[in-house]
Amino acid sequence: MAPENAKQPYAIKKNTKRQAWEFGAGSDMEMRMLSSERIIKHPNGLYEVFSKEATEGKGQMAHTGDYFKVDEEGFPSPCERDWFRKNHEHLEADWYLQIAKPLKIWRKGYDESEEIRFLIDNGALTINEEDPSHYFSAFLWGTMETAPSDAVIVFYSVNRDDNAKITSITFNFVDYGYFQENYSFLC
16 A cells, blocks of 8 residues: 555556446346446436446436446446447456556545646546545536545546646546555555
């Protein structure tokens, strides 16, 4: 575990073999998620996915052709189709190998990074000091999500212009327990 006052470290996923299913393909898992209402298919073809991080009664939005995984507690989480295919290798049936890459991360107590400053300054991330159970909030996957103060922010991509100025960031909140089990620090 990286020290609380560490400069922003990187992490890499440990267990990269995962099951995943394509929205709209009619898999048994998709049908189970639909019948349990952990996923709702809307008439406009969008899927509303009630992941662990979805809050305020709204799920994350996904499209036909996107993928989803299901965690140990039975919560689905969506993956955008192009990102999923770029970052996973199909093994067999519904099993995929995620291509593990070092990812920059951030937690409460770390030195402020330019990525966190960019997200806050651009309204993409809010830090709620007075509410530790909803410390972080961001509009992700088409819905407002919150995470507790011990969550880890994982940066999937940081895009920069020709002058190295950040133009956009793709990120997500990761439950700290899940992070400890599934990631290794690369300080």
